[in-house]
Amino acid sequence: MTTPKIGSEDLQPLADIDRIIHEPARLMILALLYVVESGDFTFLMRQTGLTWGNLSSHMSKLEAAGYIEVEKEFVGRKPRTMLRLTDEGRAAFHEYLQSMKQVFDGLTD
């Protein structure tokens, strides 16, 4: 049985992968924000199962990368932090999905 030759060209998308997105917790966060308009901290915490501190840490990195925007507001007397993907974040996530699909589609079982 001959193994198909995989050259560096086929693996280049992997080398170029966005490392901000390519982290399990941040990938979960972005996937959730991708399918909704916006969500608050509690929603993301519940959906991802991350602790508050962990989520906060990843949010900081995503915000620093310009992938999410944060809006702090008060609902009555209670604070609410709303998060949504920026246009840049949405495009970056979409590109990430395309890259990963390209890599996995190119591999044989």
Next chain:
Amino acid sequence: MSQNLDLKEIERRVYQSVFQDGLMEIFLGGFLLVVSALFAISMKLILLPSLLVIFLGNPLLERLKKRYIYPRIGYVKLRPEKEADPKGIAVAAIVFVVILLGSGIFSLTMGKDRGWAFWFKYFLPGSTGFMLAIGPFWLGETYGVRRGYVFAVLFLLSGIVIPVLGIASGYEAIGFECLLVGVISLISGVVMFTRFLRKYPIAAEGPPSKGAFDDNP
């Protein structure tokens, strides 16, 4: 990792989490029970609760969600294209009117008196059941909420079965439809809400330390 990233599934789970609290079922059940009671008293009284639900229903539901739901599972704003489309609602209303008129014309082929009696006994409750089924069906189709399909089927079947079995006909049959689906909806809503409150305690209101989110590690 991303090979298994199914965005459709993630979306479906998010929508299911939004509709898991049972409040909508409680509202629907309560409204239907009131309507069924009013059907028994007088048809003219039905307009008032319907208007109250249309204008006050959503604000009241939102108020309850702010108090009991959002502190537990958080707040999410769904994408605009997933919200109720006024054009879709208008189309559904037009379809309902067409069905009513069409069934009326068909009934006339039996003769004026017999046709009217047939239309009133069978087509009116059946058409009403169809119209009431549209909302839950849309919920199931748009958000993947399977309970929506169950309620749609309940509405459709009750609109057909109640007059066919001779339980009631005409407006009485509509009242029975509302009673039957209302009871089921209210009970299932209360059960869901109770389970929801037990499953999700109120989440912490803020980060463990002030400014935690503002720090860049």
